Amino acid sequence: MTVSSDPGMWVAALFIISAYSIIVRDNPFYRLAERTMVGAAAGVLTVQGIENIRKLAWMPIMDGKVVNIIPLLVGLLIFTRISKEYSYLSRYPIVLMLGAGIAAGMVRSIPAEIIKQTTGLFAPIPSGATALDILGLIIVPLFAATTLLFFTYTREHTGGLGILTKIGRYALMFGLGANFGNMVATRTSYVIQPLQVLLYQWLGIRI
Numbered sequence: 001m002t003v004s005s006d007p008g009m010w011v012a013a014l015f016i017i018s019a020y021s022i023i024v025r026d027n028p029f030y031r032l033a034e035r036t037m038v039g040a041a042a043g044v045l046t047v048q049g050i051e052n053i054r055k056l057a058w059m060p061i062m063d064g065k066v067v068n069i070i071p072l073l074v075g076l077l078i079f080t081r082i083s084k085e086y087s088y089l090s091r092y093p094i095v096l097m098l099g100a101g102i103a104a105g106m107v108r109s110i111p112a113e114i115i116k117q118t119t120g121l122f123a124p125i126p127s128g129a130t131a132l133d134i135l136g137l138i139i140v141p142l143f144a145a146t147t148l149l150f151f152t153y154t155r156e157h158t159g160g161l162g163i164l165t166k167i168g169r170y171a172l173m174f175g176l177g178a179n180f181g182n183m184v185a186t187r188t189s190y191v192i193q194p195l196q197v198l199l200y201q202w203l204g205i206r207i
Helices: 007-023 028-062 066-082 087-120 131-150 159-202
Strands: none
Touching (some): 007 028, 028 066, 066 087, 131 159
């Protein structure tokens, strides 16, 4: 075991330990790590924002692309919120950003999350498919259809419809359980990575 002699690694390790000290209780070391992280992130985002303005707006304007002054002026309208008299002007850039963001999200999500997944429900049976593959091709559209039926409220869920909606409820529980498991696994990876930094890179422990 060889402890790292890199000062940067020592700073990183001490901040990791300080951040996880909140597990015991709130303390000054945790607050120092928290505020340092927030301050550093704010500083980085500020620099990135200024650099984006310089590259995407100011430099093109200086090169003769006068049309780039329009998004620059629209962005400056956000700062009218500091004025009570002209704060209403800040709504326009916010609406433009929200509208553009929603439109861009729909363009990406509709083909990926609706069209492709819908066509994937009716995938043909590939050659050489096993019985398990065929079972999966049957279960997926069955679960999709019964889950949609579960959210129909125009008829009482009794008889044959009740059986189908019960299957849909179980399918929904399976899906939510799988998503929860993936979320736990993802959050666990957030813990494993700093522990690897502490054990392997800082303390030099090798297993």
